[in-house]
Amino acid sequence: MAERVLRVAVVGSGPSGIYAADALTGQSAVPATVDVFDRLPAPYGLVRYGVAPDHFSIRSVRGTLEKVLERPTVRFLGNVEIGRDLSLGDLQRRYDAVILTYGAARDRRLGIPGEDLPGSVAATDLVAWYCGHPEAPRAEMEDAVSSATAAVVVGVGNVAVDVVRVLAKAPEELADTDMPQHVLDLLASDSITDIHLLGRRGPAQGAFTTKELRELGELADADVLLDPADLDLDELSQAAVDGSKVLARNVEVLRDWGSRQPEGKRRRIHVRFFTRPVELKGTDRVAEVVVERTELDAEGRAQGTGELSSIPAQLVVRSVGYRGMPLEGVPFDAARNVIPSSDGRVLDGDAVVPGLYVAGWIKRGPTGIIGTNKKDAAQTVTSLLEDAEAGRLPEPTEAGDVVPLLEDRGIDVVTFDRWKAIDAAEVALGGTNGRARTTLHDRAEMLACVPD
Numbered sequence: 001m002a003e004r005v006l007r008v009a010v011v012g013s014g015p016s017g018i019y020a021a022d023a024l025t026g027q028s029a030v031p032a033t034v035d036v037f038d039r040l041p042a043p044y045g046l047v048r049y050g051v052a053p054d055h056f057s058i059r060s061v062r063g064t065l066e067k068v069l070e071r072p073t074v075r076f077l078g079n080v081e082i083g084r085d086l087s088l089g090d091l092q093r094r095y096d097a098v099i100l101t102y103g104a105a106r107d108r109r110l111g112i113p114g115e116d117l118p119g120s121v122a123a124t125d126l127v128a129w130y131c132g133h134p135e136a137p138r139a140e141m142e143d144a145v146s147s148a149t150a151a152v153v154v155g156v157g158n159v160a161v162d163v164v165r166v167l168a169k170a171p172e173e174l175a176d177t178d179m180p181q182h183v184l185d186l187l188a189s190d191s192i193t194d195i196h197l198l199g200r201r202g203p204a205q206g207a208f209t210t211k212e213l214r215e216l217g218e219l220a221d222a223d224v225l226l227d228p229a230d231l232d233l234d235e236l237s238q239a240a241v242d243g244s245k246v247l248a249r250n251v252e253v254l255r256d257w258g259s260r261q262p263e264g265k266r267r268r269i270h271v272r273f274f275t276r277p278v279e280l281k282g283t284d285r286v287a288e289v290v291v292e293r294t295e296l297d298a299e300g301r302a303q304g305t306g307e308l309s310s311i312p313a314q315l316v317v318r319s320v321g322y323r324g325m326p327l328e329g330v331p332f333d334a335a336r337n338v339i340p341s342s343d344g345r346v347l348d349g350d351a352v353v354p355g356l357y358v359a360g361w362i363k364r365g366p367t368g369i370i371g372t373n374k375k376d377a378a379q380t381v382t383s384l385l386e387d388a389e390a391g392r393l394p395e396p397t398e399a400g401d402v403v404p405l406l407e408d409r410g411i412d413v414v415t416f417d418r419w420k421a422i423d424a425a426e427v428a429l430g431g432t433n434g435r436a437r438t439t440l441h442d443r444a445e446m447l448a449c450v451p452d
Ligand code: NAP
Pocket: 055, 058, 109, 110, 154, 155, 156, 157, 158, 159, 160, 162, 199, 200, 201, 205, 206, 207, 208, 209, 212, 276, 319, 320, 321, 322, 366, 367, 368, 369
């Protein structure tokens, strides 16, 4: 008798979802087929909608992910939202196992007065806008960017560095990207001259990586300015730098900036450590950011000194981390914003939920580089395969394929072949203005490219 093929649903087609599909269909001990769902018509998640458009080499991982979706044992089912078009129960009844890899799409907040004034935006939204995400709040982002002469970016992680770089780059430095044309046009015409990057702790506590940091000092149109006094390291910070090559290299880059004379470029990037925002002020929109000088306590945490000053700014971007959201019917750890799990098996209290798994940012929080998700997804798949071999997976109760069910519900499912039509339209659109690709940002426009 032929061996039964395991059927697995993966929710989310970002790197962790596709790496999970890769691990499942790249082994032969337990034959498996995988359906990878995404609520957007396009696959690749943060590779398409989060990795900075000018980071070509990181974005090129898309080629590797694409090869997985092309496998005959893998099916991409885009434009299908789990929790709306299909319930988790719909999946659990039809698949041997479900792996949740839907990431951490929401922003974390600062929790300070004035945070909701127009002009104060989340980096998650700004990044979504410049990457052409169909659900980005375009009008809000364009209003905020076009109204500003000075911007404050809060947080010193790689996302903050991405945002500063994209805002500070000259048009010709972005011309080769796949950003939507309206984004490039607005960035080319904006009036921002000063961008302040605020770290609430010191240079030895920056969350950025050296390569990303260094790029800020190499821009055609922007001088980078830094007060050398911010680079004096206390004992704790010196010990951290002595113990970490990355931190030592970061501080070296920053010291180089501290010794530079501005060249009179069109824009200035002001890097400020030991500075945290305490209030955003303005009447009908942000006009200034009140900041407080901080110092490190014995545990290396930022403590306010009470010394206040003000930075005039009309655009404030909070880039203080991403946040995972719960999915109906799935346990959630609201303190950590992740789905609780053990080796990728979803936990309800101390009990494993049979047949339900998790991988990527919604499993471990928004940390690490894309490659981190490969190992993470492989760990989850190992657990799933162990459970399959041990007979611990619940039997599906419905045999039918999910696609007719979706069609009955009026959902315009975008399979991989249909996605390739959108892909081809983006390449063709790029060709009309001398670019390799231009991202289609509008869901209706994307779906209009898809053959019936
Ligand atoms: P992140 O690395 O966690 O950085 C968050 C930053 O926000 C930290 O500097 C943190 O400072 C600061 N912060 C948090 N709460 C704050 C508050 N209330 N007030 C002021 N500052 C606050 O997050 P991320 O930049 O969103 O990046 C997410 C992940 O994606 C990271 O692993 C990152 O490396 C990765 N990523 C990688 C790349 C790349 O490889 N090129 C690009 C983008 C993102 P404290 O340390 O003081 O908390």
